[in-house]
Amino acid sequence: MGFLDIDHTTKSYGAIEVLHNVDISVEEGEFLVLVGPSGCGKSTLLNMIAGLEDITSGEIRIKDKVMNGVHPSKRNIAMVFQSYALYPNMTVGQNITFGLEMHGTPKPERQKAMKDVAELLQIEQLLDRKPGALSGGQRQRVAMGRALVRNPDVFLFDEPLSNLDAKLRVDMRTEIKKLHQKLGTTIVYVTHDQIEAMTLSTRIAVMYGGYVQQLGTPQEIYDSPANVFVATFMGSPAMNVVPAKVAMEGGKPVAVVALHDDSTVSLPFSQNNMAGWDGRDIMLGIRPETITDEDAADRNSSNIARMTNRIVVTEPAGSDTFVTMTLGGKDVIARMRSDADVRPGANFPFAVNMEKAVAFDPETEMRIVP
Amino acid sequence: MSAATQDTAIRTGRVTRTLIYLILLLFALFYMLPLYVMVVNSVKPLNEITGGGMMNLPQVFTLEPWAKAWSSAQIGVEPTGLQPYFWNSIKMVVPAVAISTILGALNGYVLTKWRFRGDTILFGLMLFACFIPFQIVLIPMARMLGLMGLAGTTWGLVLVHVVYGIGFTTLYFRNYYAVFPTELIRAAQIDGAGFFQIFWRILLPSSGPIAVVSIIWQFTNIWNDFLFGASFAGADSQPMTVALNNLVQSSTGVKEYNVHFAGAILAALPTLLVYIVAGRYFVRGLMAGSVKG
Ligand SMILES: Nc1ncnc2c1ncn2[C@@H]1O[C@H](COP(=O)(O)OP(=O)(O)O)[C@@H](O)[C@H]1O
Numbered sequence: 001m002g003f004l005d006i007d008h009t010t011k012s013y014g015a016i017e018v019l020h021n022v023d024i025s026v027e028e029g030e031f032l033v034l035v036g037p038s039g040c041g042k043s044t045l046l047n048m049i050a051g052l053e054d055i056t057s058g059e060i061r062i063k064d065k066v067m068n069g070v071h072p073s074k075r076n077i078a079m080v081f082q083s084y085a086l087y088p089n090m091t092v093g094q095n096i097t098f099g100l101e102m103h104g105t106p107k108p109e110r111q112k113a114m115k116d117v118a119e120l121l122q123i124e125q126l127l128d129r130k131p132g133a134l135s136g137g138q139r140q141r142v143a144m145g146r147a148l149v150r151n152p153d154v155f156l157f158d159e160p161l162s163n164l165d166a167k168l169r170v171d172m173r174t175e176i177k178k179l180h181q182k183l184g185t186t187i188v189y190v191t192h193d194q195i196e197a198m199t200l201s202t203r204i205a206v207m208y209g210g211y212v213q214q215l216g217t218p219q220e221i222y223d224s225p226a227n228v229f230v231a232t233f234m235g236s237p238a239m240n241v242v243p244a245k246v247a248m249e250g251g252k253p254v255a256v257v258a259l260h261d262d263s264t265v266s267l268p269f270s271q272n273n274m275a276g277w278d279g280r281d282i283m284l285g286i287r288p289e290t291i292t293d294e295d296a297a298d299r300n301s302s303n304i305a306r307m308t309n310r311i312v313v314t315e316p317a318g319s320d321t322f323v324t325m326t327l328g329g330k331d332v333i334a335r336m337r338s339d340a341d342v343r344p345g346a347n348f349p350f351a352v353n354m355e356k357a358v359a360f361d362p363e364t365e366m367r368i369v370p
Numbered sequence: 371m372s373a374a375t376q377d378t379a380i381r382t383g384r385v386t387r388t389l390i391y392l393i394l395l396l397f398a399l400f401y402m403l404p405l406y407v408m409v410v411n412s413v414k415p416l417n418e419i420t421g422g423g424m425m426n427l428p429q430v431f432t433l434e435p436w437a438k439a440w441s442s443a444q445i446g447v448e449p450t451g452l453q454p455y456f457w458n459s460i461k462m463v464v465p466a467v468a469i470s471t472i473l474g475a476l477n478g479y480v481l482t483k484w485r486f487r488g489d490t491i492l493f494g495l496m497l498f499a500c501f502i503p504f505q506i507v508l509i510p511m512a513r514m515l516g517l518m519g520l521a522g523t524t525w526g527l528v529l530v531h532v533v534y535g536i537g538f539t540t541l542y543f544r545n546y547y548a549v550f551p552t553e554l555i556r557a558a559q560i561d562g563a564g565f566f567q568i569f570w571r572i573l574l575p576s577s578g579p580i581a582v583v584s585i586i587w588q589f590t591n592i593w594n595d596f597l598f599g600a601s602f603a604g605a606d607s608q609p610m611t612v613a614l615n616n617l618v619q620s621s622t623g624v625k626e627y628n629v630h631f632a633g634a635i636l637a638a639l640p641t642l643l644v645y646i647v648a649g650r651y652f653v654r655g656l657m658a659g660s661v662k663g
């Protein structure tokens with residue numbers, strides 16, 4: 001039993017099931033991020049935890065108490081909404097204490113709680129203003145203040161940063177992470193932004209089409225994606241997934257991949273079980289940062305493969321230069337140092353860290369587990 | 371190129387503009403004419419009107435007709451002036467407007483934020499109520515009022531106007547609340563606010579513009595209503611409109627046109643006042659649904 005249990009939970013609207021058998025157990029103090037593209041059911045799941053949507057089947061428990069049918073205000077949760085949902089007719093102070101007032105907390109205690117939260121979030125000077133007179137970042141803080149003041153068991157965030165501009169988003173991200181480290185609260189956080197998911201979470205649930213595709217630590221999700229969807233959704237630029245054929249060379253399994261012309265290159269696997277796939281088609285997943293020039297190749301890797309391929313496009317991005325080439329008939333992106341000597345049209349000797357490469361079954365799109 | 375487009379887009383020729391203003395001015399004058407006739411004739415002695423020259427400014431200025439219309443003119447058989455009927459109207463309009471507006475707001479709240487099975491059908495039926503002609507319900511309504519013991523009373527009229535107004539007020543508030551962010555309601559639910567707390571503390575404080583629309587609409591309609599007043603009011607609950615008719619129709623003695631004009635203006639004054647005070651918000655409220663604030 002975890003702190004928050006989502007136990008074989010489904011959700012249907014009429015005859016349409018939008019969440020299929022979701023099963024997640026969250027420990028106390030964990031930062032769980034639900035990530036996935038728009039419409040995959042993240043908000044629905046969060047709203048079910050909050051009690052804003054009812055549960056079609058299965059159970060949700062907080063601290064071992066079944067929450068099915070319990071009113072949102074009685075679950076001891078707090079929620080931060082994407083639009084912040086600040087009450088426009090109340091001052092910041094009233095916004096923060098409204099929940100306490102509704103729960104019958106005496107005024108002196110409310111004032112004290114408000115002061116503490118305002119100090120924590122550095123919004124003391126805003127307490128008498130109306131939400132309309134605040135900037136996006138300030139509203140965000142007030143919305144968090146309103147959640148924090150209740151001292152809930154679980155915090156729920158629904159895309160809280162997606163209305164902020166890029167710079168502020170990064171700042172607030174850091175701030176939320178600091179807050180979590182300082183307070184050690186249990187958080188369930190919804191986002192469609194995989195970078196937010198990677199940076200904030202202690203664990204990630206990647207969702208797609210109403211299914212949890214994979215549940216794991218950011219490292220597990222990144223290094224060992226369960227399937228092609230997770231592999232390409234997490235990471236920016238996305239993981240390159242190219243068709244390849246497994247062959248045996250010198251008793252070791254290799255992936256045979258077509259280069260820009262009709263020639264092929266053999267990239268040796270680190271996973272010996274790939275020998276079982278000899279002669280069969282697979283999909284080979286290579287992260288952009290594992291394709292580099294010889295000098296930048298990972299020195300700790302025991303399996304660096306070489307291939308010379310034609311550069312199609314180069315995109316300098318300051319710290320890195322993204323290089324596009326054709327591999328297995330697909331556009332493949334390599335993430336190179338900015339000072340690598342790359343020119344479009346030239347043939348370039350790439351180094352591929354095959355230790356990090358993964359293989360997928362082309363039929364099921366599931367990762368072939370070593 | 372850019373100069374040319376600017377010319378056609380923003381500047382019209384001076385001649386065209388003068389012409390437009392001239393036409394607008396003419397229209398404005400034309401529309402003001404009845405008011406002008408009413409005002410000038412209500413401050414003239416009667417002989418100046420009967421002598422012809424309705425359009426002339428008064429030679430002798432007098433407020434006598436106003437005083438008479440208000441407090442001593444013959445209404446039906448009693449020489450009471452319009453005064454008691456004015457208060458009858460107020461006693462009918464204020465509760466009718468207040469009740470229909472509050473019920474409309476509650477309906478709008480439930481129809482948008484507490485959706486239930488069949489809510490769209492219910493709303494459709496309420497909308498339909500806006501289009502039922504008055505005449506159709508006269509006889510059934512008279513019977514209902516009789517059964518409820520409200521026949522001939524001010525409260526009977528209040529009930530009739532509330533029932534008739536509720537379709538409109540519901541429509542206004544429903545459309546206004548439809549664009550009110552549902553996340554706010556959800557936040558309040560999590561904060562522990564109940565059905566009425568959410569309504570009073572969250573929704574109503576943000577409903578100013580649409581409340582003004584509803585109040586103006588209801589006030590003008592109910593104040594100006596003649597048919598229901600003439601059909602359902604008793605002798606001591608007749609509204610201003612019915613009394614004005616009686617004043618003008620009084621068959622005894624000479625027709626005091628100046629008193630009639632003054633009475634008509636008195637009858638129209640409250641609605642005018644409401645527009646002058648709240649007209650700005652009326653337009654703003656009507657726009658509020660389309661332009662998200
Ligand atoms: N009230 C509803 N009625 C029917 N379908 C809904 C309703 N709310 C959401 N859905 C559907 O459920 C799916 C998940 O929605 P949602 O949880 O909002 O996605 P996300 O937050 O991941 O973008 C979507 O396909 C959406 O169309």
Ligand SMILES: [Mg+2]
Nearest residue numbers: 039042043044
């Ligand atoms: Mg969502």
